[in-house]
Amino acid sequence: MGAPAIKSASGKGISIRGSDIDTDQIIPARYLKAITFDGLGEFSFRDLRFDGEGRELEHPFNDKEYQDASILVVNSNFGCGSSREHAPQALMRWGIEAIIGHSFAEIFAGNCLALGIPVVEMEAAQIEILQEWVESNPGTEIHIDIVAQKIRYNEQDIQVSIPESHRKALVDGIWDTTALLKSNPEEVKQISGQIPYIK
Amino acid sequence: MSEGTLYDKVWDGHKVRELPNGQDQLFVGLHLIHEVTSPQAFGMIREKRMEVAYPELTHATVDHIIPTKDQSRPFKDDQAEQMMAELESNTLEANIKFAGPDSGDQGIVHGVGPERGLTQPGMTIVCGDSHTSTHGAFGALAFGIGTTQIRDVLATQTMALGRQKVRRIEVKGELGEYVTAKDIILTIIRHLGTDGGVGHVYEYGGPAVSKLSMEGRMSICNMSIEGGARAGYINPDETTYEWLKNTDTFEKDPNRFEELLPYWESIRSEEDAKYDDVFEIDCNEIEPMVTWGTTPGQGIGISEEIPDPKSLAESKRESAIRAQNHMRVTPGDKMEGYKIDVAFIGSCTNSRMSDLREACKIVEGKTVASNVRALVVPGSQRVKLAAEEEGLDKIFIESGFDWRLAGCSMCLAMNEDQLIGDEACASSSNRNFIGRQGSKDGRTILMSPAMVAAAAIKGEVTDVRRI
Numbered sequence: 001m002g003a004p005a006i007k008s009a010s011g012k013g014i015s016i017r018g019s020d021i022d023t024d025q026i027i028p029a030r031y032l033k034a035i036t037f038d039g040l041g042e043f044s045f046r047d048l049r050f051d052g053e054g055r056e057l058e059h060p061f062n063d064k065e066y067q068d069a070s071i072l073v074v075n076s077n078f079g080c081g082s083s084r085e086h087a088p089q090a091l092m093r094w095g096i097e098a099i100i101g102h103s104f105a106e107i108f109a110g111n112c113l114a115l116g117i118p119v120v121e122m123e124a125a126q127i128e129i130l131q132e133w134v135e136s137n138p139g140t141e142i143h144i145d146i147v148a149q150k151i152r153y154n155e156q157d158i159q160v161s162i163p164e165s166h167r168k169a170l171v172d173g174i175w176d177t178t179a180l181l182k183s184n185p186e187e188v189k190q191i192s193g194q195i196p197y198i199k
Numbered sequence: 200m201s202e203g204t205l206y207d208k209v210w211d212g213h214k215v216r217e218l219p220n221g222q223d224q225l226f227v228g229l230h231l232i233h234e235v236t237s238p239q240a241f242g243m244i245r246e247k248r249m250e251v252a253y254p255e256l257t258h259a260t261v262d263h264i265i266p267t268k269d270q271s272r273p274f275k276d277d278q279a280e281q282m283m284a285e286l287e288s289n290t291l292e293a294n295i296k297f298a299g300p301d302s303g304d305q306g307i308v309h310g311v312g313p314e315r316g317l318t319q320p321g322m323t324i325v326c327g328d329s330h331t332s333t334h335g336a337f338g339a340l341a342f343g344i345g346t347t348q349i350r351d352v353l354a355t356q357t358m359a360l361g362r363q364k365v366r367r368i369e370v371k372g373e374l375g376e377y378v379t380a381k382d383i384i385l386t387i388i389r390h391l392g393t394d395g396g397v398g399h400v401y402e403y404g405g406p407a408v409s410k411l412s413m414e415g416r417m418s419i420c421n422m423s424i425e426g427g428a429r430a431g432y433i434n435p436d437e438t439t440y441e442w443l444k445n446t447d448t449f450e451k452d453p454n455r456f457e458e459l460l461p462y463w464e465s466i467r468s469e470e471d472a473k474y475d476d477v478f479e480i481d482c483n484e485i486e487p488m489v490t491w492g493t494t495p496g497q498g499i500g501i502s503e504e505i506p507d508p509k510s511l512a513e514s515k516r517e518s519a520i521r522a523q524n525h526m527r528v529t530p531g532d533k534m535e536g537y538k539i540d541v542a543f544i545g546s547c548t549n550s551r552m553s554d555l556r557e558a559c560k561i562v563e564g565k566t567v568a569s570n571v572r573a574l575v576v577p578g579s580q581r582v583k584l585a586a587e588e589e590g591l592d593k594i595f596i597e598s599g600f601d602w603r604l605a606g607c608s609m610c611l612a613m614n615e616d617q618l619i620g621d622e623a624c625a626s627s628s629n630r631n632f633i634g635r636q637g638s639k640d641g642r643t644i645l646m647s648p649a650m651v652a653a654a655a656i657k658g659e660v661t662d663v664r665r666i
């Protein structure tokens with residue numbers, strides 16, 4: 001259906017600690033004033049990475065050791081707040097290809113799926129261990145098996161979970177929904193004709 | 200699984216088919232658009248040489264970036280001007296109705312739909328904005344969507360969505376004086392958490408909800424999203440119908456009202472509907488709420504003490520410590536007496552007529568504390584006009600408030616209305632996230648409009664019941 005099947009993701013890990021990391025932290029609202037998503041990557045976590053005078057602060061996204069990381073490891077309720085797709089867009093344009101966390105805000109997870117970014121849920125205690133590992137071993141390769149719902153790092157396999165509809169959409173290459181939804185205009189028209197308030 | 204709820208009925212009535220990924224394709228009855236999240240979607244449509252499938256079911260307005268002082272064009276902020284121009288040309292090209300600043304109908308998108316009667320019971324409503332949940336107050340299924348989904352809806356008037364669980368939130372008891380819908384929803388979020396609603400839609404009901412005005416119902420549904428729920432709704436009743444009758448959609452066409460009434464009645468949740476779970480709260484125990492932290496779940500009653508992070512669930516501790524450092528508050532203290540620099544009455548949570556009236560009652564004949572910057576930003580041009588006809592603007596201005604033009608303003612500070620440095624703001628909006636109001640050191644305390652009014656007068660967080 002026009003979207004590639006995504007059955008796995010591999011890359012170096014990067015850890016961002018903290019629960020309830022909201023979309024305003026991921027991409028501050030003032031960077032939303034653009035009519036395209038181009039160039040958003042460099043504004044990921046902007047206010048946590050730079051102080052008011054533009055001086056670099058300590059942050060994993062500033063750390064040289066993690067510049068080519070692509071698997072983000074986070075805690076719970078990541079991406080809460082606004083429905084802005086700018087948040088996953090910014091992360092994707094920075095280089096993130098998949099996210100592993102304890103839990104995700106629903107709209108954020110949906111927006112990730114629409115971009116083909118798998119979001120993978122893992123037990124809180126396991127997340128902590130993975131974060132420590134990533135922090136003390138920069139350059140760690142993490143492999144995500146979306147079909148089997150497992151991740152592999154440091155020579156061990158850990159069970160994870162991906163919401164079934166997301167998993168199926170990724171694996172079957174049907175996460176680009178526009179093509180799918182555009183394939184039955186007659187049926188859509190017919191249903192709309194049965195809805196009482198549609199004239 | 201839920202059965203016989205409004206959610207189930209409206210969902211089934213709009214379902215086109217089940218998709219291969221297990222989600223459903225849902226028809227969208229009303230698509231609302233604003234300038235921030237739509238240009239990229241229009242761009243994608245153009246790129247793929249597609250057209251807007253149902254422009255007549257799509258309405259646009261401008262709210263996030265619009266200046267509230269000087270709206271002369273071009274806007275002073277180039278980027279804001281560019282977004283505005285882009286929305287104008289996109290809507291013109293696609294033949295979509297656009298309520299711009301010259302129309303008299305412009306305002307925060309979640310105020311505009313309800314006040315014009317575009318928002319109706321039993322509809323599916325989407326908008327590229329998380330507070331689309333507001334429209335659920337009318338018994339609509341209303342979801343915030345991302346830009347890719349906006350593209351889907353523009354191209355097909357349908358979207359792919361997985362079915363959620365339905366949680367009934369039963370609100371009992373009676374609200375005390377100066378205790379409002381805002382305090383109810385802040386209490387719900389405090390108890391269920393900012394992620395308590397993930398995977399759920401909230402149905403609010405019970406005696407206290409039945410008694411609420413449409414405005415109050417909108418405030419509650421509005422903040423469903425802060426509770427993690429994708430949507431929230433309230434079954435339509437006489438209060439809903441009264442509101443609808445007085446909108447131009449049905450004033451112009453009263454027959455239409457009679458035609459649609461049976462449908463509206465038919466989609467109400469059944470008496471014996473099945474819910475995935477039920478949560479109860481008692482209004483008698485609610486007092487005016489204020490937040491002490493940096494998530495909307497970090498709230499307490501005005502006479503309560505700020506909690507010790509150690510007393511909270513383990514998963515909440517670390518963010519509570521971070522929040523208390525940011526807010527510079529100490530466990531055991533109260534929020535009462537917390538000095539403020541700014542008072543903001545506005546946002547899609549609380550910028551309707553009843554909000555302004557309640558705040559006015561507090562400030563009438565009093566003066567805003569000398570060190571406080573106070574502003575009122577009506578939710579829409581219509582609200583602004585109605586308030587001026589009642590003379591509310593004069594009362595606000597005489598007491599020292601700025602009376603502004605309609606928009607989102609300091610709710611998210613995408614225009615010039617921003618906190619500076621570490622200013623503290625008593626705010627009637629919905630999010631106290633760090634940086635939300637324009638300064639990363641800014642401090643936001645969420646509360647009802649009457650509480651904001653009281654804080655503005657005293658120059659500090661205060662109990663509105665004692666002013």
Ligand code: SF4
Pocket residue numbers: 262263307308309328330546547548606607610611628629
């Ligand atoms: S008022 Fe605030 S929350 Fe509401 S739509 Fe505008 S920015 Fe979003």
